[in-house]
Amino acid sequence: DTAVSQTPKYLVTQMGNDKSIKCEQNLGHDTMYWYKQDSKKFLKIMFSYNNKELIINETVPNRFSPKSPDKAHLNLHINSLELGDSAVYFCASSQGPGDQETQYFGPGTRLLVL
């Protein structure tokens, strides 16, 4: 029944490792997003895909690479993890890319880099 799901929920890893976070939505939406919420609770958009095409790419290190194999999935791969990558990563989806579209968030993936 979960509308937007993410795996894993928790991820603890060492600096320098490469890790992936997966996101799936069963709402039939065309648009998906990745957000980062840091320790100061600031929630910032990282990427957005519409129909598997990248439409938003904020200033994010190129160690972060999103991949959308289909409309229902948007994964985030992070290379050479750094301490500053520790945060909660939220996936979201919306019917379309418009500003008035309601975005539905997943439960978040809590990443801790040691």
Next chain:
Amino acid sequence: RKEVEQDPGPFNVPEGATVAFNCTYSNSASQSFFWYRQDCRKEPKLLMSVYSSGNEDGRFTAQLNRASQYISLLIRDSKLSDSATYLCVVTYGGSQGNLIFGKGTKLSVKP
């Protein structure tokens, strides 16, 4: 520069109280406005959109003042379940869903 400013709180109020949150945004080109709610260690959820004429949803009233670039949220008859962080959110024309979040205002409703 894209910025949304909110009083971080916390606002500690008794049940039944009326509480108001304010938010200012820096870019006059902002087009869409929302209030999201985020419970502790949970994901943000849309509480309500904010329209130019102001809008109400039950105990919640949202107001927008474009001239002052100011958004407000009023909660009447606070419930314990209203305890959460309230996030002010704006988008910019043509931003394709790029939500700009404020840091949020924490509300704690006490019995």
